[in-house]
Amino acid sequence: MLAYRSSGFYHLIMKVKKEIDKSNVKFDLNLRWYDYFFLLRPVLWIPVWTFLFLGYFWGSALETFNFTLILPWKFWAILGLYSLMMSSVYIINQIVDRESDLINNKLFLIPYNIISIRTATIYAIILALVSLIVVYFLGVKFVILFILSYLLGMAYSVKPVELKARPIADMLANAIGYGVLAFLTGWAVTGKIQGRAFIQSFGYILFVSAVFINTTIPDIQGDQTAGKYTIGVFLGARNATILSSILLFLAFIYSFLEFDVFLMIPSLVGLPIFIISIWDESMQMAKISYRAVSFLFVLMVALRFPLFLALGILILILLRIYYTKRFMINYPSLTGR
Template sequence: MRKLLTQIADFVAFWRPLLLIPIWTPALLGFWAGGGNQGTKGATDLLITTTLLGIGIYGLNQIFDAPGDRLNRKNLPLALGFISPLMAKITVFLAFAGAVIMTIDRTLLTLTLIVVAIVLGVCYSAPPMRLKDRGYLALAANCLGHGFLIYILGFAWAAEKSGARWNWIVFARALSYAVAFGAVYLFTTVPDADGDRKVGKKTLAVIWGARKTMAFGLLGVFLAGAMGVAFGETALFLTAVVSVPFYWRAISEPTIDNHKIVRANQVAVLVLALLTCFYMPQYLALIFAAIVFSALYNRIRLKVKYP
């Protein structure tokens, strides 16, 4: 029984539950703007779909990044050999297929957004494109995929039933999340820079160096906060206000402190997620489950304290 539970836990950990939070959050915020604020139903189906999408994208990333993950000492189930490459590939295929199936009976726009997100995820991790190793293209892919597309997907999901109007403000709000997630992405490249450099990856932290990368990241946080005010995304503005001191603390250190960089990103992601709960209180249970599972798995299975 203990072995079975361990295998199940390894399988769930492969999904990267903590990284699903920054997919769920912009999707729900887009859903809220598209009709959730008027009582439109369908948030649960949206969460299931984005979960499947995230599992597929993160799983594919782990498949192609296993050597680098070992070099960077990332405690990931595939890199550690806890799950087999075949199981990983089957999981990715089924997750992508499930995401498409969830949208087959919806509008063509929604289905198209899911397909585009999957294609972008494949291009991000898989050769020959490997956008994640191409510096500026990696940044663009994160802005487009993590922020813009997911927010638009959430809006479209609700608008199907609510009849919400598409106008420039919808895309401006989505752009503000693109900037926000692009800024967070810049900070994520810094702790991995040494390992990425050794395996020949050309991330922006490798190209620019840590200080310049973090400076642009902080600028992005400020810009996202300003756009949040301008376009009525209060949660985004408040997240910027709360997270700026943490990012500034990481930047102002005389030597690069990876722990403080990671902590600043955690604060930004968690604050935005918790603020989303003011719109959709039930989301809190999902956040709690993801954090508790990850904490218990890391401490019991991997013997590390994270998060």
Template sequence: MRLTPKEVFFLSRPRFWMYVLGTFLVGVMSSGNLFVYDTTTTILLIVFGIFFSLPANVFIYGVNDIYDYQTDIYNEKKVKYESVLEPEKHKSLWWIMGVLLIPFVPFFFMVNVYAKLALTVFLFTGLFYSAAPIRAKSKPPLDVLFSAIIYVSPALVGFFITGNTNIQWLAVIGGLIWAFGMQTYSAIPDIEADEKAGVHTLATMLGEKKALWFCLLAYLISASIGFYFVGVIAISFGLIYVAIVLLSINNKSKLFKYYTYFPLINVASGAVLFFYMFFQDMF
């Protein structure tokens, strides 16, 4: 059974595109002024900006939907907020992922070794977060580690494509810790479905209350690290994330509603960070 273009588009979770495309753009901006690169570098940045839109998101969420079918059928969030991909469409999706990814293979060999390594890490974690034999999402704490790497590694790709290798690893660690919190919070509404399907995550291991406190700690640490690099911006958005977690702790019945706000908050925080660095480089 074939997938329609509309199904493929929504399968890619458009509201989540900026989780990888946004970090790619932030990585590019953190390396310096956008207008100083040669033509080849500029073309590569555009190409991989396209890659981290529809193709990369179809890849990571497509693999997820294929291997999560037995869990998704128990998950109210998937049924009402997203969709469950029927097994009859899995083969078609593998072909579509190949068609979307293959055109970027030649460009993989055009980037420097550091960007190649970052891309390889992205593809590896994007695949084996959900796929067997590793299926990291069911082996805590690999679930939060792999998920965090999926969303932070595009920033390294963007940074390294520019030719800059002088990376601030503390900032990368801060991004990973923020993603630990994001992954765990997003897994909390799935606890019941995951337990029914026998899937173990950090959220199921900790339980709802302890998982929320873990998220709170992760956001506090990442905001503190962010303050070192971008000052009050990190604290401002850190307070928003902390407030949502505190609201969730005190009103667990609305946790899923709060969860639906995260894409907007994440896009807003990413945009502010991007333009902060853009104008900093310009002036």
């Protein structure tokens, strides 16, 4: 099977399938100027922003039950630059994943060649260079965190490392990328990164690991067809959900010990959903499990920072309009794509 997938014949089959799929598509395959914005995967900015805000919150030692309306200009500069740099990684990931995305019928811009691989690659390079050059003027510590985040993102997507195709490593890469590097980047805005920052981030490592596992479950069939060996493929849906439930439980215990309300409530509410999904192995239940828990987690942080809430709502509205009008699908949603 592996030999078949690595052969030219497999790619020929994929090419034929792509042409068949193109002939049956119901959306316009012509490029629109706003496609370049949505190629950035702004939906993934929201979890990145969540951990940037959390890092800033803990680094500033703010009160939990309060609101922060005004943040320093440096925080907003870092948030914008970090988002652009991560979008560079997301574009490369879409290029690498174009075959499996075609099978799973998602992220249409590159799989259907609406935006060419060459154009997307140039776009990604420009985003990475601009963000790294500009952030240099904000401090060396940010340059280091940006480079580490970028290298981890590339290692996640690109061969020969390709962490996303290595079970456990794919989970850890996401956990470290969000729960540690993005978190520390937000913390660094407040001053020196202390040892306390790493202790505080451990609960987020557990939480992100649990959520990530469940995100791989709906794509198991498509990933198997494309030869991707994710943690979901490796464990199978049932065992993967058991592991994610254990990790979410540990995240709750850790949040209780640290009195981290942002982590405590989503973990507590999410546990029953994760446990139910152990027996209900449907794709719909898997999507509900990670989307509901992620939404509540983001909402907890957004309520603490109202400007984040406003930005998040704006992004979700734009995404809903775009995917409804452009591709005629219900996205973002709890049970849709």
